[in-house]
Amino acid sequence: MSFALKEIKEARQRISPYVLKTPLLRMPMLDARLGCEVYAKVECMQTTGAFKLRGAFNKLLSLSPEQLKNGVVTASTGNHGRAMAYAAKMLGARATVVMPRTAPQVKIDAVRALGADVVLCGAEERFDVAERIRRESDGTMVPPYNDDVIMAGQGTLGVEIIEQQPDLDAVVVPVGGGGLISGVATAVKESSPRVRVYGADPAVLPAYAQSLKAGRMLTLPFSPTVAEALLCQTPGDKCFPCLQKYVDAVYSVSESFILKGMKLLLTEGKILAEASSCIGVGAAMEKLLPVSTKDKVCFVISGGSVGVEQLRMLEEVEL
Numbered sequence: 001m002s003f004a005l006k007e008i009k010e011a012r013q014r015i016s017p018y019v020l021k022t023p024l025l026r027m028p029m030l031d032a033r034l035g036c037e038v039y040a041k042v043e044c045m046q047t048t049g050a051f052k053l054r055g056a057f058n059k060l061l062s063l064s065p066e067q068l069k070n071g072v073v074t075a076s077t078g079n080h081g082r083a084m085a086y087a088a089k090m091l092g093a094r095a096t097v098v099m100p101r102t103a104p105q106v107k108i109d110a111v112r113a114l115g116a117d118v119v120l121c122g123a124e125e126r127f128d129v130a131e132r133i134r135r136e137s138d139g140t141m142v143p144p145y146n147d148d149v150i151m152a153g154q155g156t157l158g159v160e161i162i163e164q165q166p167d168l169d170a171v172v173v174p175v176g177g178g179g180l181i182s183g184v185a186t187a188v189k190e191s192s193p194r195v196r197v198y199g200a201d202p203a204v205l206p207a208y209a210q211s212l213k214a215g216r217m218l219t220l221p222f223s224p225t226v227a228e229a230l231l232c233q234t235p236g237d238k239c240f241p242c243l244q245k246y247v248d249a250v251y252s253v254s255e256s257f258i259l260k261g262m263k264l265l266l267t268e269g270k271i272l273a274e275a276s277s278c279i280g281v282g283a284a285m286e287k288l289l290p291v292s293t294k295d296k297v298c299f300v301i302s303g304g305s306v307g308v309e310q311l312r313m314l315e316e317v318e319l
Helices: 005-015 028-034 052-060 065-070 079-091 105-113 123-137 148-164 179-191 207-214 239-246 255-267 275-285 308-316
Strands: 024-026 037-042 072-075 095-100 117-121 170-174 196-202 249-253 296-301
Touching: 005 052, 005 148, 005 179, 024 148, 028 037, 028 255, 028 275, 037 148, 052 079, 052 148, 072 079, 072 123, 079 095, 079 105, 095 105, 095 123, 105 117, 117 123, 148 179, 148 296, 170 179, 170 275, 179 196, 179 239, 196 207, 196 275, 207 239, 207 249, 249 255, 249 275, 255 275, 255 308, 275 296
Parallel strands: 037 296, 072 095, 095 117, 170 196, 170 296, 196 249
Antiparallel strands: 024 037
């Protein structure tokens, strides 16, 4: 690991003019359903609707004027692309975002609205396509997660959590590529080592849960999930050591409980968040988390990019 709490605090100072300090809400209406004292870090209220803005700004602000002039490229299922497009626009850089054809239209439209060039391709080939475009344009790649500068930026969320609620017992974080939980876990454990950090990944594509059990990075077959922002077949080689060092456990959540978490958060918690962001709530509803009724548990609600088509999925979900 080449970033730690020091780099996270430096990132916080660097990005503070551009990024909101989002609320941490106490949510007693969810206590009985989730089996703990519930807190929510509502990063779905961030400027571009997700935590990704933190890492994107930290990365782009670290680039030289020449690099910004040549443009930036990324592969994204949506939230990172929107964040990078926003940051690039603010800093006067050209942005190209490679997205899966299966990405929600609301996310594709949001990236285009910020002036970025959007290239659509198959979900499994998005990183290869992005690298080809980067080579052809002589631009700079801005990875969605496997990058120390990106992870330090995401870690600013963890610093805020500990400042806002110092007596937490646990923090639950969605796990896709691993950049968010790497940054948050580093910030939390180096600030308050007694706080437990749990991850939640999709049971249909549990790259981190399986890799941690195996003690090495595994590559899993591609599988679609309602938590499309958490698509990850292979852990990042920079992220994986962070999870091994700082994360207490990663739990794999079934598709039905991801949607149950989304519906509960909307109907009872009055928070509109995308399915990927609700996976930690789903883990609690599925009774996967080792928490008690007296534990103060913060659920990171990582993004809120939701279209009407996603909300329709909830009509048949029973709580």
